[in-house]
Amino acid sequence: MKKFIKFMKSNYKIILPIIFLAGLLLSFSIKSNAPDPDKDRVLIGLIRYALTQGHYDPKNLDDQFSETVFNDFIKALDPAKRFFTQKDIDEFAAYKDKIDDQIKTEDLTFYNLVYNRYAQRLQEAKGFYKEILKYPFDFSREENYDTDFSEKPFAKNEVELILNWKKQLKFSTLSRLYDNLESQGNVDAIEPSKLKDLKTETQNNNETGQSEDSSGATGKEKKSFAQLEIEARTATEKSMDEFFDFMDDLDDTDWFSVYINSITEAFDPHTSYFAPNIKKKFDIDMAGKLEGIGARLQKKGDYTKIAELISGGPAWRSGQLEVGDIILKVAQGDGEPLDIVGMRLDDAIEFIKGKKGTEVRLTIKKIDGSIKIVPIVRDVIELEETFAKTSVVEKDGRKFGVINLPKFYIDFNERDFRNSATDMEQEIERLKKENVEGLVIDLRNNGGGSLETAIDIAGLFIEEGPVVQVKYREGNAKVRSDKDKRIQWNKPLVILVNELSASASEIFAAAMQDYHRAVIIGSNQTFGKGTVQNVLPLNNYYKYDKDLGALKMTIQKFYRIDGGSTQLKGVRPDVILPDRYTYMDIGERDEEHPLAWDKIDSAKYTPWDQYANFNEVVNNSKKRISENKQFKLIDQNAKWLKEGQDDDLIHLKFDDYRKDIEKREKEGETYKPLYDYTSNLTFKSPAYELPELKQDTVLAEKRTAWHKELRKDIYVEEALNVLADLKMKSYGTIVKN
Template sequence: MKSKIKFIFPLIIISGMLFGFKIANDPDPEKDKILIGIVRYALKQGHYSPHDIDDSFSEKVFTDFIDALDPYKRFFLQSDIDEFSKNRYLIDDQIKSEDLSFYNQVMTRFDQRVLESQQYYREILQSPFDFSKEASFDVDYDKKSFSKNKAELIKNWQLQLKVSTLSRLHEKIHMQESMTKNETKGVEEKEEEDGAEAEEDEEEGSVPKVEIEIKSFEELEKESREATLKSLDDLYTVMFELDDTDWFAIFINTMTIQFDPHTNYFAPKDKKRFDQTMSGKLEGIGARLQKRDDYTRVAELISGGPAWRGGELEVGDLILKVGQGDEFPVDIVGMRLDDAIEYIKGKKGTEVKLTVKKIDGSIKVISIIRDIVELEETFVKSSVVDVDNRKFGVINLPKFYIDFNERNFRNSATDMEQEIKRLKEENVEGLLIDLRNNGGGSLKTAIEIAGLFISNGPVVQVKYRGEKANIRSDKDKRIQWDGPLVVLVNELSASASEIFAAAMQDYNRAVIIGSKQSFGKGTVQQVLPLNNVFKYDKDLGAMKMTIQKFYRINGGSTQLKGVSSDIVMPDKYSYFEIGERDEKNPLSWDKIEPAEYTPVNAYENFHQVVNDSKRRIADNPHFIIIDDNAKWLKEGRDNTLVNLNYEKFKEEIDQREEESKAFDDIALYESRLEFISPKYELPILENDSILAKKRELWHKNLKKDIYVEEALTVLSELEMNKNLLVKN
């Protein structure tokens, strides 16, 4: 029977939402009461879909707050939960009366339990683990119950620390074996190259010997335990420095998350960091990170940034450790996101080494040289390619960007219009717009860009709570591009990307090709400084709150369902719940009255082209391998059982690595297409070697991109119905 395993990494985690235990300074009950009252008022008055703060709401806050503090059942006993349960249906009443009884009761007990836990893990890690026994541990903590007594709690700690140490132990043994193998290979190669000289050296007894310190299993096990201990001690030290503001923000956010995943409270220092992020000035590796449970997850790679250029870090990777150059790496599992970012970011030219867990469960160390992330690479760029002796344009749009503070600052709409004009001058016959990984941006520019491909008409509907939808339209009758159009999307195409793609689909103006559906974020948020609501002498922070919802012109929301592709291509996320569907408490999909618009029959052979593409994809050996890989990845993600016998643990990892070789050809794919820069850009590249290198890398990646290749094939087959589009 095939063995199941979830590939794990050091579980030296406490809480992904808390990152702290001992309150470092005294709480401010007056401020906390004011804050809870303001947040309740703001949610009731301003949220798009407000909930009743009732017993059902109370029960959810109760469950989520306990889970936020102790997701791995390491601290609370079942008797604690039973005691807390007296408030299970009273939290709503306490919120309304600004009563902090539940919060104070839970935090007092939590502080006590955490201090006790330090003794547990320190004592456990003093003794060697026996990895020869037949045993296993399920890391799906949602299935677990709280411990009935302290003996059971300590047993739970032992198993979790054993898993953590086992993972480290395997890394150390694997590294030692690799070093030994590489050094031996190097000596053999040197001996072959030296030839006669090597023989002469051998006679004299002077053949160079490589000194490698081979450590025993016991020595490496001890080092692994010590590393686990140090990581926990370091983590607790950081956590002890947090104050009541940090703690209370956790409680507040267990309230806000009941409304939707994008509504949350920013404590004052978090608001400051949020503002800095929104400013767009980036220095570091060029990646946007988010907290997912206890792990720092790569949410987005900034186009043109160091991580993007390196090509090894991917969206979905979980960052486990961060090393500065050759320094010993620091575990960031369980660390608060802001603290983790402090380790990851740094000055231009410095090296950071990230130990990441890939989506297939493998652990990889990625070296990145930090740099200034240039905004130039978030702008529109294009390439020209020949397909069967016909010329086509590829336009990449990473963001729907705009700067409302700079009147003459470039924006995505004017840049797109200019890029299309330049490609028309090169007589391209069709356009492929690549919106993969485009997380959205300016609604205004999305509407204007849609207007480049249609005559005037509605593009999107925007609705406030309880109000009639506001139809936002393109009012310019000109059509910048009336030729064949294909839009390429994936699961990470979100918000404004979905508005543009949906409009093109509703007007029958473009073929949408890519993932089964886009991200599915059909909501709009606004940041509200809470001191604007209530005048107070202390900074109360801010609320980011969902206030509007997007709807397609056909009446359907983009929320949850996103935009479904006309042609679906398999990718490694095909069997995962990616996007808004994977978030907690997302707003539901619904439908309103459609806007008045006139779809066009833009293509004579739309259905034939779509069906031909579907057949090609189904028969393409490379797409078949991609789909098999997606199923394999889903199987690995679903396996949560960890074998605590080292030999079997290693055997399962080796088996998984061997299985992964069946998918090696995915990375080796290369099309016959050749991509070049448009003519206007050639003089610029001659004088800008850095930009030239970026374009060279982009074109190389396009050549290896089977999704772009199929999208271009579709584009080349489309036949326009010339009678239904007005030329500019």
């Protein structure tokens, strides 16, 4: 109680206006999201039925399940515990063991209670941050900010909630202030004993409205601590404004999706509901194409701005648009223009996108302030970063190929469109024309995609036989095989993976490992996602006049052809390379509610026996790595990064914060050689791509940047060392298109 009274006395100038302002905002500012309770109940019923009847590992909808959904929904809404108080949680807890019953009867009482309270708390928080940031922070005070929110209790009351906000905003401001001081080169000039005086100076500047211009500072003069503190607070406020603008743009469909996903993800982390707009984004992501103008847009305040022009797209070809332009109005052909200022970004995008061959007229405010109407004929835009890309490298007079495969992409709606398997086949044919002797396939950060394309790609490297085993929740496992006896690539193969190689990546890598077809090199293990999902458009199963979205549901587990599962354990490479994620909490095993690991009988298959020195090559690589100073430093760096990740306490006293930063920066100097490293290899685009690069300067710049990254990539370098060491007994049958 004494601490509470002391806090109130020292902060009453902030606390009382905040509480008053929050109430005022609540009275006038809660946005109506026009919920559709009928649609919401239909969704609950449909998804409940699908999950209980079709999920690989169905859960009992009981009190334990109810508690899981309760905890996950609260955590999804308020992970940093910035909005709800313990009093709110206690009120919600009356439903902790009743959500299962409400799901069974399509009752939305719990959702409505929590959502409406959250909307209320959001409005109150707008008053909190605005009022707090009016006043300078005291950086001479001993104070810490704990970022381990999982162990942190909810605020007991509104006053404690405001204190939590004050600490968060103080940290954000301190971080910006330190960066500003560091950029001026005068961090060390700040004397801890004078921070109280500096706060008073800042307060006086606040009250007199003194700014950079009125102080007489020029671009070459160093700004005072007080000036920089005001700038840092202003930047923090702007950041918070943008956050709340984003939150205001979310509608009832977005919020209800959070609730539904608290239900779906209680089954497993990869079962999720896609609202209609999310389903469209998923399709674009999987296919690597869309129909529209070929521009990436972003929301800035009330305006829709062009963030990027996609190389080769209609907007890029027009030559009339550039990054930073603001789209004010959108007209369909000769129709009346629609004002999109203040519109949700997703809604604005829907008006701008459209079928190939149709015209859209954009009213643009250019960077120079001029207004211009730009007509654009929409087209199919391919997202180049989705697709496989190839480089050729010479090493010791021998030529090798590197293919980077970002995902196992496919267009589920247009099967004749390019996919990862057909592209890989084409890239291999092109590399054969370059007379390369070996191939590295880079699957790092490849989160998976289409199971079918993973099987087809595996078939490019083996004669025929099983690739993966899949099993529904009932019945025996089914073997999925490559049935084409032809081999597209019969030369040495190395596959590069890391902790973020998941799902279809693991299917392909595991098959190549079981066949002894490739040397797998990379991090300690891959992600560990051994499940298969199917996307179910919900309107296909229930006639409804509105788009219900889709359910991505786990329906199978997949198993290696040796019978093992990649679930949780992933694929363990033949050669393990230390990397910066080695000691981090990354992977399926660190997800909420993952399915368990298990094992089934092996499929019948014959390992590939064309390598003359497989084990010798693997052992030589391990020896090289153990003696390599760079890899030793990478492992040391990984441990250091883990220590930093585990340090949850941030000092809010300027001098302590500075000491922490300086300590980390000094320690970080040890790892500078990791970023300075460059191999003596030279990577080039294959011959077929050169004419295209002359025409497309944007793509040429991207390729140049990629080749530069490859030169600095010690993992690719070791993959090429392994590739160069592999020797073949003989070359089997090969096919050309």
